[in-house]
Amino acid sequence: MKNKKIVLLFVLLCCPMVVLAKKNIMKSVSKGFNSATKSISKTATSVVNSTEQTVTAAANVVVNTATELVTACDTYNDKLADYYTALDQYNTALATYQKDLASYNSDLVKYTALQPQIDAINDAMKDYDAEHAEYKTGLNSYNTQAAAFNKKAGKILAPILTESTTPKRTDYVGKTLSGDLTGIDFSYQDLTTTILAGCNLTNADFTSANLTGVNLNGTLLAGADFTRANLTNVTFWAADLHGADMTEAILKGVDLTNANLANVVGLTQQQLATVAKK
Structure with missing residues (x-):
């Protein structure tokens, strides 16, 4: 009886401890399970997110590559169209050339x-050209001789034909x-008191004019x-005075210092030199 009491007492004392130990064990197991579950969930979420990013990046690469391929295809098609247009133009030009060549050959x-x-x-x-050249040469020679004759005749006959009938004019x-x-x-003008210095008298006609003592310094x-x-x-x-005509002019006392006497008609170089010294 005494032993039963001891056993019963032992059981009564041990049961709470067993229950407590069981609770602790269950609590520890539950805590470990929850921690493992959270870790697994976190790992799974990380794996899912990483996989999603990888898949998204790969999809973007595929989309970009596809876009570039489409653009390249469009560019190729445009160039191909230009090529066919140029080919048509070439064929048209070639046909025209062949037609022109046939006409040329004909x-x-x-x-x-x-x-x-x-x-x-x-x-x-x-x-004809040879005969014409001979004719032209003869005609030029005739014209030259006729011009020389007319000039000489005019110089000789002018005083006879005009001076006797043309009075000296006094307009100036x-x-x-x-x-x-x-x-x-x-x-035929009397210009002895006329002031002409500095005028432009290019191609002026002083035939039989009287310019005694006139100042023509620096005049054209x-x-x-x-x-x-x-x-x-x-x-x-x-x-x-270049190209001037001084045929039969009276040159006594003329001053030609520094004058331009190129191609002056009617005076020899010796006469010009003599006049220049006076």
Whole structure:
């Protein structure tokens, strides 16, 4: 009886401990299970997220690659269309060229058939050119001789035909002239008191005019006609006289210092040198 009590007491004492131990064990197991579950869930979530990112990146690469392929295909198609257009143009041009070549060959055949006649015409033209050249040479010689004769005859006959009937004009006596007087007619004028210095008298006509003592320093007188003019004591210092005609002009006391005397007609170089020394 005593032993039963001891056993019962032991059981009563041990049962709470067993229950407590069981609870602790269950609690520990539950805690471990929850921790493992959380770890597994976290790992699974990480794996899922990583896989999703990888798949998304791969999908983006595929999409970009596909877009580039589409763009490349469009570019290729455009260039292919341009190529076919250029090919059509080339074929059209080639057809035109072949047509023109056929026409040229046809004309060449016709020209070849006419070659003997063309050669005959060319020979005739050569003969004509030779005869024409001889005629032209003779005509030029005649014209040169006629011009020289007319000039000499005019110089000789002019005083006889005009001086006896043409009085000395006095339109410019005592006047001062200036500016551009290109080609003016001073023939048979009395210009002894006329001021002309500095005027442009290019191609002026001084035939038989009286310019005694006139100052023409620095004046433009290119191509002027002084035929039979009285130029006694006229000063032409630095005047432009190139191409002027001084045939039979009176040059006593003329000053031609620094004047342009290129191609002056009617005076020899010796006469010009003599006049320049006076």
